[in-house]
Amino acid sequence: MIESFIFVFGAIAGSFLNVVIHRLPKGESLVKPASHCPHCHQPLRWYQNIPLLSFVFLRGRCAFCHAPVSVRYFFVEFISALVTLYSFSRFGFRPEFFLIVLLAYVLIAVSFIDLDVLLIPDRILLLFVIFFLVYNVIFEVRSWRFVMSGALITGITLYALALLSRFVLRKDGLGLGDVKLMSAAGLVIGWKFSLLAFYTGAVMVLVFAAIMRLGSFRFQAGLVPFGPFLSLSTLIFIFFGDSIANVYLNLF
Numbered sequence: 001m002i003e004s005f006i007f008v009f010g011a012i013a014g015s016f017l018n019v020v021i022h023r024l025p026k027g028e029s030l031v032k033p034a035s036h037c038p039h040c041h042q043p044l045r046w047y048q049n050i051p052l053l054s055f056v057f058l059r060g061r062c063a064f065c066h067a068p069v070s071v072r073y074f075f076v077e078f079i080s081a082l083v084t085l086y087s088f089s090r091f092g093f094r095p096e097f098f099l100i101v102l103l104a105y106v107l108i109a110v111s112f113i114d115l116d117v118l119l120i121p122d123r124i125l126l127l128f129v130i131f132f133l134v135y136n137v138i139f140e141v142r143s144w145r146f147v148m149s150g151a152l153i154t155g156i157t158l159y160a161l162a163l164l165s166r167f168v169l170r171k172d173g174l175g176l177g178d179v180k181l182m183s184a185a186g187l188v189i190g191w192k193f194s195l196l197a198f199y200t201g202a203v204m205v206l207v208f209a210a211i212m213r214l215g216s217f218r219f220q221a222g223l224v225p226f227g228p229f230l231s232l233s234t235l236i237f238i239f240f241g242d243s244i245a246n247v248y249l250n251l252f
């Protein structure tokens with residue numbers, strides 16, 4: 001029973017993430033105007049704006065102009081609901097739960113914004129960092145030593161790597177947005193996991209780019225956004241970092 005509440009809560013959060021993803025990069029207000037069809041601009045009625053369900057009932061089309069609605073809206077709501085439910089099953093109602101869920105929401109929003117505009121907005125990361133610091137003062141979820149080393153060692157290492165890759169490649173191989181994203185994640189998961197998540201994300205993006213090249217499919221401006229890969233690998237390390245580390249250290 002409580003699980004269905006948590007799932008619905010996650011879907012509603014995902015619905016808000018959709019708004020953030022679409023409006024924040026354009027500098028639009030997150031609250032006004034109310035949700036509307038991006039095609040015919042008709043404001044949605046409440047029953048056309050129910051997370052997950054409306055998309056299914058309207059069969060992915062606007063009720064007014066029948067323009068197709070991107071399946072991404074549904075996808076964002078669905079993964080938000082799943083991640084929320086899974087975090088709950090792992091942590092229950094502990095302070096850790098809200099922290100992990102919020103970081104997951106940040107990662108989801110950042111992924112899709114990076115896909116759209118090839119940029120990770122500072123504002124989201126800054127808000128998260130401020131929230132985290134206040135939250136940790138109140139609930140002491142992480143030791144301050146863990147938190148500070150998590151952000152600083154990750155930040156300094158990746159910034160050095162960014163400078164190095166710019167020197168070698170003569171262009172930006174690693175964006176500062178990616179460095180800031182992983183430093184913010186480092187606050188929560190510590191520098192060991194955040195650096196491992198970074199390297200894992202780097203391998204994933206290289207494999208993906210290689211597959212794309214074989215299919216002679218090119219991303220806009222020839223750039224593959226790094227944010228979604230970093231976010232995915234960070235999520236993997238949030239939930240399975242300990243198991244991965246154990247397996248790795250006990251190989252052979």
Ligand SMILES: [Zn+2]
Pocket residue numbers: 037038039040041042062063064065066067
């Ligand atoms: Zn419409």
